[in-house]
Amino acid sequence: MKKIVALAVLTLRSALNSRIVLILGLLLTLVLSLFPLHLQGDGTAPGRIRILLEYTLGAIVTLLSFSIAWTACNAVAREAADRQLQLVLTKPVTRLQIWLGKWLGLIALHSAFLFTAGLILYFILLGSLPKATSPSAKDWEWAHYQVLNPTTESIASALDHRLEEARQKGQLPSKGPIPQRTVNYYSLEIRRSLATLAPTTHFAWSFELPPEADKPAAPLRLRYQFSASRWERNPVPLVWRFQSSTNVPAFVLHQTAYAEQIWELPLPPGLHPGTGPLLVTCENFATNPPTTLIFEPDQSIHLLATHHDNGLNYFRGLLVLMARLAFFAAVGLTAGCLFSTPTALFFTLFILILLSLGTSIREVAESGVFTISHEGEEIGAGAFETPILAVHRAANSILDPIQSLDVIHQLGGQERISWADVGRAWRLYVALWGGIFLLAGLAALRRREFGKPENL
Amino acid sequence: MSNPEPPAVITVDGVHKIFRDFWGRPKVHALNGIHFQVRQGRVFGLLGPNGSGKSTTMKLLLGLLRPSRGSLKILNADPQDVGVKSRIGYMPEESYLYPYLSPDETLRLYGQLLGLSEHENRTRTEELLEMIGLTHARRRPVGEFSKGMARRISLAQALLNDPELILLDEPTAGLDPLGCRQFKDLILHLARRGKTIVLCSHLLADVEDVCDRIAILYNGRICADGRMRDLLQESRICRLSIRQPSPALIDELQQTIRKTTGQEAAIDHPSRSLEDLFLSAIRSAEADQTRPSGALPEGRLAPFLSGPPVSETTPPAASPP
Ligand SMILES: Nc1ncnc2c1ncn2[C@@H]1O[C@H](COP(=O)(O)OP(=O)(O)O)[C@@H](O)[C@H]1O
Ligand SMILES: [Mg+2]
Numbered sequence: 001m002k003k004i005v006a007l008a009v010l011t012l013r014s015a016l017n018s019r020i021v022l023i024l025g026l027l028l029t030l031v032l033s034l035f036p037l038h039l040q041g042d043g044t045a046p047g048r049i050r051i052l053l054e055y056t057l058g059a060i061v062t063l064l065s066f067s068i069a070w071t072a073c074n075a076v077a078r079e080a081a082d083r084q085l086q087l088v089l090t091k092p093v094t095r096l097q098i099w100l101g102k103w104l105g106l107i108a109l110h111s112a113f114l115f116t117a118g119l120i121l122y123f124i125l126l127g128s129l130p131k132a133t134s135p136s137a138k139d140w141e142w143a144h145y146q147v148l149n150p151t152t153e154s155i156a157s158a159l160d161h162r163l164e165e166a167r168q169k170g171q172l173p174s175k176g177p178i179p180q181r182t183v184n185y186y187s188l189e190i191r192r193s194l195a196t197l198a199p200t201t202h203f204a205w206s207f208e209l210p211p212e213a214d215k216p217a218a219p220l221r222l223r224y225q226f227s228a229s230r231w232e233r234n235p236v237p238l239v240w241r242f243q244s245s246t247n248v249p250a251f252v253l254h255q256t257a258y259a260e261q262i263w264e265l266p267l268p269p270g271l272h273p274g275t276g277p278l279l280v281t282c283e284n285f286a287t288n289p290p291t292t293l294i295f296e297p298d299q300s301i302h303l304l305a306t307h308h309d310n311g312l313n314y315f316r317g318l319l320v321l322m323a324r325l326a327f328f329a330a331v332g333l334t335a336g337c338l339f340s341t342p343t344a345l346f347f348t349l350f351i352l353i354l355l356s357l358g359t360s361i362r363e364v365a366e367s368g369v370f371t372i373s374h375e376g377e378e379i380g381a382g383a384f385e386t387p388i389l390a391v392h393r394a395a396n397s398i399l400d401p402i403q404s405l406d407v408i409h410q411l412g413g414q415e416r417i418s419w420a421d422v423g424r425a426w427r428l429y430v431a432l433w434g435g436i437f438l439l440a441g442l443a444a445l446r447r448r449e450f451g452k453p454e455n456l
Numbered sequence: 457m458s459n460p461e462p463p464a465v466i467t468v469d470g471v472h473k474i475f476r477d478f479w480g481r482p483k484v485h486a487l488n489g490i491h492f493q494v495r496q497g498r499v500f501g502l503l504g505p506n507g508s509g510k511s512t513t514m515k516l517l518l519g520l521l522r523p524s525r526g527s528l529k530i531l532n533a534d535p536q537d538v539g540v541k542s543r544i545g546y547m548p549e550e551s552y553l554y555p556y557l558s559p560d561e562t563l564r565l566y567g568q569l570l571g572l573s574e575h576e577n578r579t580r581t582e583e584l585l586e587m588i589g590l591t592h593a594r595r596r597p598v599g600e601f602s603k604g605m606a607r608r609i610s611l612a613q614a615l616l617n618d619p620e621l622i623l624l625d626e627p628t629a630g631l632d633p634l635g636c637r638q639f640k641d642l643i644l645h646l647a648r649r650g651k652t653i654v655l656c657s658h659l660l661a662d663v664e665d666v667c668d669r670i671a672i673l674y675n676g677r678i679c680a681d682g683r684m685r686d687l688l689q690e691s692r693i694c695r696l697s698i699r700q701p702s703p704a705l706i707d708e709l710q711q712t713i714r715k716t717t718g719q720e721a722a723i724d725h726p727s728r729s730l731e732d733l734f735l736s737a738i739r740s741a742e743a744d745q746t747r748p749s750g751a752l753p754e755g756r757l758a759p760f761l762s763g764p765p766v767s768e769t770t771p772p773a774a775s776p777p
Binding site: 017449 | 511512515516518519520521522539540541542544546548549550552553554556557565566568570571613
């Protein structure tokens with residue numbers, strides 16, 4: 001352990017000695033002093049929070065990611081090139097100690113930067129929030145929310161039925177497997193049709209709420225958005241009904257709302273007794289002119305559980321970001337064990353960029369490379385498409401879980417980051433991927449000969 | 457004298473080293489099947505011209521390189537064994553130090569890596585800095601040092617753990633002649649304490665003064681090895697030395713030799729080696745001047761290195777496996 005600490009301190013010293021840390025400090029100062037001044041937002045507190053956190057924290061994390069990737073690459077590759085590693089390797093230290101020591105040193109340095117910059121940003125945010133319109137508004141403006149989704153209904157049987165129907169109508173080949181993207185298309189169609197509200201009809205979503213979701217001091221909020229069959233400037237009258245399964249009378253709310261906007265309704269406390277589902281019903285009263293409403297599955301309606309421990313939530317967000325930095329450190333270190341500096345840098349930057357390409361990779365993986373149709377007939381995956389698709393699928397299965405941890409966006413949207421999220425991030429970034437890169441790095445350290453001759 | 461041979465500390469058996477390029481094609485055949493053994497308590501010299509494979513041999517012994525063929529044992533262990541490294545000291549040919557660390561920090565770092573206790577680390581660092589005469593520069597970064605100064609730190613880090621086996625790669629390169637001499641004295645002192653020392657050099661004078669066994673490497677092959685005395689002695693020739701002889705005495709001696717052996721005796725004046733001359737000049741200058749900066753202070757030795765000598769007749773106990 002002592003040796004690991006000694007190596008960590010050495011790595012820290014070497015990083016502090018290089019110009020990059022100086023430049024990093026300067027850039028961070030610049031970001032922290034300029035961004036908050038120029039990003040004012042739309043004048044509301046949530047708007048200010050979103051723009052400040054997404055841009056400033058985003059810039060900070062990007063800077064730190066590049067810096068940690070760079071220093072990690074150099075940590076081994078430079079020392080191998082300058083032969084200092086040779087002398088270290090003649091001392092009784094294991095390769096594991098070397099890798100871990102360097103990793104911890106890099107993490108310590110960049111975490112110090114992350115938490116310092118994060119803390120400063122937090123206080124800038126606190127000090128620059130616009131005045132709340134009313135004391136009660138402040139309670140929700142300066143809060144964060146756990147986004148709760150309705151339980152998705154099983155549509156498996158409906159889907160089977162729909163596919164069979166399509167086969168019989170000759171819309172699908174009568175035999176053989178159906179491509180996944182066709183299945184996706186039909187399932188989306190079914191779920192859309194479920195939440196399509198003709199005038200005077202209604203639809204109910206069921207929410208399984210955690211026991212602590214509806215607290216007296218922090219009641220639930222409803223967030224929704226819909227599309228309308230008519231694109232007109234008049235709002236649509238809606239009736240919302242909230243009922244838990246117990247024999248409490250339903251809470252009813254009348255509202256007129258415009259389509260295509262995000263609406264948030266504060267709900268009274270005590271709607272949910274703590275157990276059982278909460279049923280949320282929406283009735284469409286748009287009869288004059290008759291308008292049909294469409295709630296997109298998965299994204300149109302949420303309940304928000306309010307929390308007020310913002311500082312802690314922010315801290316948890318930083319912990320997730322720290323795990324991400326630790327992951328980049330592992331990538332860079334192992335790249336440095338495998339290759340010399342330029343190659344290692346190239347490799348690490350490639351991984352960094354791959355991570356930012358995650359969404360387009362997902363699109364290809366899910367919907368194929370070419371979507372050419374020839375006279376209504378889809379051309380199946382050709383000899384060329386199949387391997388490309390396979391590569392994208394494999395990349396997506398790796399990148400997708402990493403992508404889904406978009407903490408900066410969550411913090412900007414005042415979303416709650418739970419300890420479970422933090423745990424998931426650390427398991428994924430540090431335990432799983434850190435571990436994989438550690439093993440690769442150890443194998444490289446063990447195989448590679450570091451006895452470079454003098455004067456080369 | 458019928459001493460049993462002390463145990464072997466280093467065994468090199470049929471070692472080949474072929475450096476290959478990225479595609480695995482052989483580039484250099486640096487070692488070509490070398491064999492040798494170094495026994496405990498010996499000062500072993502590896503001689504050879506530049507590029508003959510001396511450093512390669514050292515690095516193979518330290519596990520920094522792996523043999524292409526053959527096997528090496530060091531202190532009864534594989535060179536890749538991490539545990540055995542705490543009993544070895546290595547001074548590389550060039551200084552592989554961190555340029556931003558001061559001598560103080562450098563030695564503390566290696567002390568920590570060697571697993572020395574905090575107290576031990578501090579006192580040994582102190583004593584070694586004193587010994588190499590760099591206490592005055594202890595807080596300056598090593599990157600600013602002259603080559604000779606860096607070499608001294610390199611030496612100090614090799615001695616931090618009071619190792620039983622010391623590998624020195626071109627130890628006197630970059631040292632001034634005074635430093636060289638003190639260095640050789642240090643080696644002899646360590647040898648008297650029963651340490652095994654392997655040094656490689658192309659400077660013959662260094663090797664001649666301290667080694668009791670040598671191997672001469674040429675092109676990756678050992679072309680001579682054995683005890684220094686045996687290799688150097690020309691046992692059929694004898695030399696007489698007389699201080700300030702009169703011409704008459706020389707004449708008489710020559711005549712006697714000619715009469716009894718029929719040979720002509722060769723007469724010349726032995727000259728001092730340049731090293732001796734340089735050293736005596738420096739010493740007399742030193743008597744009334746301050747010491748040139750950076751020189752190794754005369755006769756000072758880190759106390760933790762100055763244990764009692766191991767006597768000739770009792771071979772040191774075999775090292776634990
Ligand atoms: N890592 C290496 N890669 C390629 N060639 C090497 C390497 N190390 C040493 N050599 C070559 O091996 C030969 C022996 O080198 P070395 O052992 O350093 O010689 P010296 O006896 O001068 O110490 C030289 O020709 C050198 O170029
Ligand atoms: Mg050499």
